[in-house]
Amino acid sequence: MSGPCVSAFDWVPDFARGLVRDLRVRWALEEAGIAYDSDLKNFEESKGPAYRQWQPFGQVPAYDDGQVRMFESGAIVTHIALGSEALMPRDEAGRARALTWIFAALNSIEPGVSQLAETDLFHEGEDWTKERRPQVEEELRQRLGELSAQLNGRDWLEDRFTAGDLMMSTVLRNLRQTSILNDYPVLTAYQHRCEARPAFQRALAAQLGDFKEAA
Amino acid sequence: MSGPCVSAFDWVPDFARGLVRDLRVRWALEEAGIAYDSDLKNFEESKGPAYRQWQPFGQVPAYDDGQVRMFESGAIVTHIALGSEALMPRDEAGRARALTWIFAALNSIEPGVSQLAETDLFHEGEDWTKERRPQVEEELRQRLGELSAQLNGRDWLEDRFTAGDLMMSTVLRNLRQTSILNDYPVLTAYQHRCEARPAFQRALAAQLGDFKEAA
Known part of the structure; x- marks a missing residue:
């Protein structure tokens, strides 16, 4: 794995496609010029005990870059933004x-x-x-x-x-x-x-x- | 004014006392050891054009320390935490x-x-x-x-x-x-x-x- 890993669903109904919150994290990484891998979960996996070690509420996205392991799209975008002037001024x-x-x-x-x-x-x-x-x-x-x-x-x-x-x-x-x-x-x-x-x-x-x- | 200024309401009904969101900012400043002044608004002022220059939705709290002018309790607490190890690890x-x-x-x-x-x-x-x-x-x-x-x-x-x-x-x-x-x-x-x-x-x-x- 070269870049960070972002969890996402492997399937959602049509009405949710293009709205699921991993979109925010993918977009932030694209603005920051950081390559990433998606880690696709099916619904059952997302509610299972293994995934809950990463995301206790069984939601997507969660984020892991080997050093930083976190969840909540708002938090992940803020974390990426704190490291990228493309997303947040330095002052x-x-x-x-x-x-x-x-x-x-x-x-x-x-x-x-x-x-x-x-x-x-x-x-x-x-x-x-x-x-x-x-x-x-x-x-x-x-x-x-x-x-x-x-x-x-x-x-x-x-x-x-x-x-x-x-x-x-x-x-x-x-x-x-x-x-x-x-x-x-x-x-x-x-x-x-x-x-x-x-x-x-x-x-x-x-x-x-x-x-x-x-x- | 020595420290930052935090907006708050001068009156709310009993059921809301001790819950209004300036509490979060006051608490963060207390943990960080930063003295502050509260800037009390009545309900009418909070919805007026002058205050909306500071807080466009007419809500409390808003924050001003002379250099940083912002609003949203979550954002203000995050801002304070980024500057204080009492609230957020440095790594x-x-x-x-x-x-x-x-x-x-x-x-x-x-x-x-x-x-x-x-x-x-x-x-x-x-x-x-x-x-x-x-x-x-x-x-x-x-x-x-x-x-x-x-x-x-x-x-x-x-x-x-x-x-x-x-x-x-x-x-x-x-x-x-x-x-x-x-x-x-x-x-x-x-x-x-x-x-x-x-x-x-x-x-x-x-x-x-x-x-x-x-x-």
Whole structure:
């Protein structure tokens, strides 16, 4: 093994392809110019005791480069970013801004996005969703409006691309089962700008390619 | 101003006292031995345009030390931890483990905790909660069981206290409106161990003290 090893699923349903969180780590490694190997798990393996030694919650991705062994996509991307100027400025103030947006993506935007995606993809037609879904969407739209105001007139969340943009755009991808982002042209343009990066395209192709190989 | 400045609310309802997220930043600064000032906002100010220049979502805490200006409790705690061995080992492998648990707290445990707290505190009695609450509790209990297995026989998530324990224990605090943790004695003992730290006690007293002063 030359580079780090990243765990990923060998199969997921179509609706999840291109969204599984190893995509974030693959993208970060591509931006940083670090070659890696994927370590594919089937669902049963991912919940077994051997894999839980690496990832106690049985989720992907987990990361191992021989010296550093860790999990959580946010943590792995932050670890890679701390070692790569392509993902995070070296000065303390710039580093803090990139950290801010990594956490804002995961903790101020993703909770609403995830609740909506979970409602739509796993609980469709259940009675409770009729009353609850509009509440979740309203709160999420509030945050998306605030994010849009922040991004208006800018290419990136700060004055250059950082790991914060990587995390934010992968969070926004999880709205693709809805048309909500159509109401936020600033966010749509931003997401396209992020996803047009060659490193993202390579990461996406690699995740989708791994599914194909296992099929 | 000698040390950094941390934004906090001047008033919150009783159920939120001792839980607001500036507690995490106060605790991290206490562990790191850094004196700070709190910058109290009332609810109206926190949603106004001036404060949104600092925190675009109108939330607390935000942080400013004259050189670094940032927000998101997870990001601020990570920033402080990167500069303090009291919160994060200096070696790359140890740093990565602390990062892992910071993100695991916020992204593998907190989503279920927050959904439950939101259901209980803001939507009590609404029809949808009857069907949905048990689903959320069941998924959360799965994660708590996995976390308990990880912590069994250990004092901390790693071989010493880190910012990961700080984040995890403040997430578990948000279950206090329920009796769920009683079913996980390993987690109850862990939370007590974290909260017995003098730095936590000082941080908690400071948050509660700021409410009193403003009242």
